[in-house]
Amino acid sequence: MEILLFYSVALVAVLSGFLVIRCQSPVNSALGLVNTFFCLAIFYVMLHAPFMAAIQIMVYAGAIMVLILFVIMLLNLGIEARKRYTHGIVWSALASLMVLFGTIYFLKRGRVTGAEGDLTAFQIESIGHTELIGRSMFTEFLLPFEIASILLLVAIVGAVVLAKKEV
């Protein structure tokens, strides 16, 4: 039953990803991207990471997609004109196929080792995923967390400076 759910969600995710790269209108691409984000959130729930699924929906499908759609609407972008491709569609297809075969090859060749940590599904259910993430983040990963906050501050200032008409 679970494998059936996995395959159907994977199919929807890949098809929506295909929609993102093939649609002529950017708004349709954005809708496909939202669909892919929701499929990945379902995967995260299946992998016993419910907090990550919530963050995925709130940050990606909520904040980032609203930003992208806002810019699309603001710039009033129409359907992309069908011009001759200058980017070498064959070479691009070859490059992406090489990426695909490389990753699949290493996936088939290598073997993932067994469990290393002590985080079991039972522990996630009894303690709570959010609490585990918070414990790890505010003890072991406190410095990267602070650096991320500085990065976000820099991004805010940079976005305001770039989007202003005259600095």
Added chain:
Amino acid sequence: MISVYHYMSVAAILFAMSTYGVLTRRNAIVIFMCIELMLNSVNLTFISLSSHLQNIDGQIFVFFVMAVAAAEAAVGLALMIAFYRNRESIDVDNINMLKW
């Protein structure tokens, strides 16, 4: 039973597909969305391996990838608006001001 390889195969397919999108599309916003898709496929790899190895560090990394993606979205879209103001389009073929 679903193994970690299933999830990683889906992530690999999504990553390769969005590589194709980044290389062929001309609309800068669509290229940006393809990059977001690449980041998401890497996130899927992180979380599947974190769940397989029973170690929570991978999920913390996903958190940081999301922070970087949010910063990238803010700055990248501001850049696109600034470019559109100068050139009246966001076609990447027109971004040639630094070309010698």
